[in-house]
Amino acid sequence: MKIKEIIDRACETRVRGDMESWLSLFSKDVMFVQPEKSIKGLYRLRVALEVGKRQFAQMRCTPLEVIASDEEAMYIEQIDAVTLQGDEITLKGGVHLKVAEGKISYMASYYDTIPFKRVLGKEI
Amino acid sequence: MQTEEVITRYFEYVNSGRWEDYVELFADNVVMDEQMLGHLEGKAEVARGIEGLKSNPGFRNYPREVMVKGSEAMVIWNIKSPNSDGTVFDFKGMNFFKVEKGKIVYFSNYHDTSIFEKS
Numbered sequence: 001m002k003i004k005e006i007i008d009r010a011c012e013t014r015v016r017g018d019m020e021s022w023l024s025l026f027s028k029d030v031m032f033v034q035p036e037k038s039i040k041g042l043y044r045l046r047v048a049l050e051v052g053k054r055q056f057a058q059m060r061c062t063p064l065e066v067i068a069s070d071e072e073a074m075y076i077e078q079i080d081a082v083t084l085q086g087d088e089i090t091l092k093g094g095v096h097l098k099v100a101e102g103k104i105s106y107m108a109s110y111y112d113t114i115p116f117k118r119v120l121g122k123e124i
Numbered sequence: 125m126q127t128e129e130v131i132t133r134y135f136e137y138v139n140s141g142r143w144e145d146y147v148e149l150f151a152d153n154v155v156m157d158e159q160m161l162g163h164l165e166g167k168a169e170v171a172r173g174i175e176g177l178k179s180n181p182g183f184r185n186y187p188r189e190v191m192v193k194g195s196e197a198m199v200i201w202n203i204k205s206p207n208s209d210g211t212v213f214d215f216k217g218m219n220f221f222k223v224e225k226g227k228i229v230y231f232s233n234y235h236d237t238s239i240f241e242k243s
Binding site: 065108113 | 159189191192193196197198200216217218220232234235236237238241
């Protein structure tokens with residue numbers, strides 16, 4: 001899969017809530033970096049995803065501007081989320097990802113956590 | 125100036141306190157979506173927006189990863205900004221640049237702002 005296809009698939013699997021397909025895009029030793037935490041390994045990423053399921057009814061990401069090479073990409077994404085209580089969060093963020101042997105080996109997201117904290121009342 | 129050179133100079137000027145040269149990297153009709161300052165239009169607004177940085181000579185913004193494609197560039201950076209109480213804001217984020225005729229015509233950045241609320 002080309003890197004732009006991986007980006008599109010990562011977003012479309014999240015939109016339809018197909019977390020198994022989303023996780024299948026990542027390598028076993030993936031480094032997944034969020035603003036306040038880093039997750040190493042597919043197992044821990046799966047666990048973190050389970051926590052997210054208990055917070056959000058919907059999480060949509062839409063790639064906007066993309067700069068990509070064969071194995072690396074940076075892109076701006078539109079994030080639209082709805083909590084289980086119906087609160088809506090919308091913002092943009094930056095993503096940096098690296099691909100090795102067709103799998104995402106590194107993904108770092110840069111976004112403001114304040115909109116999430118104001119709604120969820122805690123760190124995400 | 126090519127895109128990559130504009131980006132190089134952007135960080136060079138920020139990290140050497142050359143704020144007048146920094147402002148001149150932007151087109152007169154630049155549009156900026158800055159995480160803290162909001163939506164700015166025009167070089168004059170950019171110049172007003174960075175006034176606070178001029179009083180912090182220890183402010184540094186280190187580019188870590190850079191990708192350039194034609195007139196667009198994205199940069200992962202690490203800011204280290206000393207505070208008056210001796211602490212340092214140390215955080216990472218991403219910038220997006222659009223460059224035309226050697227000038228930045230659009231700029232946006234993305235980072236967590238919660239560290240400022242904790243202080």
